Each structure stands twice: as structure tokens, then as C-alpha cells.
Amino acid sequence: MNWINSILILLAAFVAVFLETSFGGVRHLLGAQIDLLPALIVYASLRTNLVTVTLLAVLGGLWFDTFSDNPLGVTILPLFLAGFLIYPRRDLILREQYYAQFVLGLSASALVPLVVVLLLLSARQSPIMGWGTIWQWLVVSVGGGLLTPVCFRLFDWLNRALTYRPAIEISFRADREIRRGRRSLNRVPFLAS
């Protein structure tokens, strides 16, 4: 189990939530704040194990809800659901393809806010909604989709840079080298004469 990768993903989720709360540039520009957690869930589902996916959903959801007016814990289940749908099928997915990563990121980023809003409405909360919500949903989905391949590249690079990679064993061995040359020819009796 690659714990460094899992720790890196959780650390990224922590920083992502901080950035979403502190910097509102994208919100002012496009009218919606893009969420990085679904993209991270997609990465975790395709590259790590179920424990990491679960930890990311629980911790990421709790961190997100801490700074939001959401009831604490409402984001956990939608995040896990996105990971849960991808994880068992990951061997069937062409996960190295950018297109596949984009489509999965887009789907997860569309699914998570939708389920959160449905849970909020079922809990008799009154989130701000209107026609503009459709635009926000599109921005969040496409933004999340575009960020997913970036996540893959970044984490794969970090993983290569930080984790131990075992040396590849080759068939060559110095003590089994066959020596060839003139001297060996002289030792053969019929060739020497």
C-alpha cells in the first residue's frame, strides 16, 4: 500500500478546501466556485485503495462543511458515492486516457453538488437556487472535469518523485560473462597447430 500517495491526496484535499474558502477569483469571474474534491475522489478511486477513498470522502466532506453553512457531514456521502461508483469498475476504465479522466471528473463534479443539494432540500434547508444554479452547475462540472487530468499528472509526478522505486533486475551478471578472444583460441589444441 502506497501511504505517501494517500497522505499526499489528503493533504491536497486540505489545501483545496482552504483555497476554495480564501480565494474567490473564479467565483467573481464565472459566478461559481469550482470544487476540487470530486476530482481528487476520481484520482483516489482510480489510483489508490478503498481506505484512501473512504478517508478522503470523510475528511474532505468534514473540512468542506466546516467552512460552509451546510449541516456538518452532508458532503461526506455524495463524495463517497462518486468514488464508490468508480472504484469497482476501475479495471474496465481506460484510466491513462485524458478523455476518460475528463469525463469521470466531469461526472463526479456534476454528481456531488446535485446529491448535496438534494440532501439539503430533503432536510428542509433552503439553499439559494434559481435559473443561475444551472450555470453554476455547468461551471462546476466542466471545471472539475478539466482539473481531473491535471490532478492525475501532478500526483503521478509527485508519486514518482517521492516514493521508492525498486531497481529493475536485468539478466546480465558479471560473473557469468563468457570471455572470448585470441588467448582462448590458443588453448584449443587442434587450432593452435
Place this chain on the structure above:
Amino acid sequence: MLKRPHYMALGLVGLLTLIVLSLPHQTADRLKLAIGSLFLPLFGLAKTSQQLTRQAGEATTSRSELLKQIEALRQTNQVLKINANRTDELLRENEQLRQLFAWQRQSPWNLKLASVTLHDPANWWQTIQIDKGSRDGIQPDLAVLTPAGLVGRVSAVSLTSSRVTLIGSPNCRVAAMFGRAEDGVITGGAGPLDNTLVTMMHFSGTGDIKPGQPVVTSGKGGIFPKGIVVGQIAEDSRQVELGYSEVRVKLAVNLNALDLVFVKMP
């Protein structure tokens, strides 16, 4: 495809979600506070970097530019002094008239300055967090404003920070009035994309309302004191149902550019 561990993980997460969601309100708030404190180093780092950037900008400002700014500030200061003197005179006159008619005296507002530290990451809420909490005397339901006008109300308080629900959010209804005494209630915003307009329901006819009329708090809701500027009427009123009408109000405060706010202390 789905194996036993998958179902176990799903069950565990579902159970955990149910437990956390069913926590009492106060416990959930405390838990939010505890989790939020994990982020303090990052917020400290962001604040320090902002200060350093500002200091670097100030260090590179030329002397002539600084002198120009000082001169402009001196002129503004003189104008403000004259205005303050006039306001003092008007206040004295107002007090005399109140005594004459035996009206209730008005006490001056006690305001506490606070910095906006973060915005709600969810797109379906309009809340901000400020850096003043219960140790600074902040309580729930205090009015939050800027020199331009009303911002919202304090909705949750922790030791060092508070959450402010912004005007236009369904969780922040404001009793307001326009004209001489036309009462209404600001019920919500214009939508998730536009936070410059809010909707106001009122019980009078549609004829007396004209765009540009100022809207201020009426003080009847019990949370906001009377006389805080909310904005001005943006368009003609339209009757929604028999008995009450709806009008759009353009907010005086730019909610996208909040940096410093004042909390009206009790």
C-alpha cells in the same frame, strides 16, 4: 464486481454520515470549530503573505506619490471635520427637539471592526466568516454593516470567529421600509448569480413606489436597528397576490468586495 469490503465501506460511511448529521446543533458547531482550528496555520500564512505583499508595495511607492496621497488625505480630513461639526450641531438640535417633545433618546451605535477571513465554499449559500468571536463580545443575530449599508447578520459564533449570513440569503430576512413608512420584508436574493439585487415584499399598492427611492431597515424585525441603509428601489413594483406586492432593491453594499465590516454591538 462489488465485493464485501465495498458494501462494508458504504455502510460505514452511511452510518458515520447519519451520526454526524444527527448531532445536536451546538455539538456540530463545536465540532466545526475544532475542525476549523486545523486550518489556522494556513490562514495565518495567507494573512502574513498578504501583509508582506502590501508592505512590499508600500516600500516601492515613490516619495512624490506618498506626498500626493498625504495632501489628498489632509484635504479629505478637513472636509470630514467640517461635516463632523455640522453633524454634532444637528445631533444637539435633534436632542433638544426630542427633549421638547419628550421622545425616547437614541444612544450612539457601538461598532466593532472585523476583517472578512473567508467565504462559503458552497455555491448555494451566501455566508462569510469574520475574525471576531465570542471573546470579542460578538453574539448571534447582531447586525453587520459597512459605511455603505447593511451586510447581514451574525448567524453563528465561536471563540475567535463568527459566521455572517449575507443579506439576500433566505436565512437573513430584513424588515425594511421605503418612502415615509411603507413597510416590507426583504425575503431573498435575485438568484445565485446576482447578489446585487434582493427581493422585497410589501403590503401596500404598487402606485407609490418609484425606482431610486431609498430603502432602510425599519427596526420592526427585532434584529436590525432602524435606519441602516439597505439600498434603493431598482424597478417598478408588481403585484404578486392580492394584498401584497414585490419589488427589486439594489443593494448599497457590494457583497463581492467585502474586506472590512462593522458589527453593531448591543
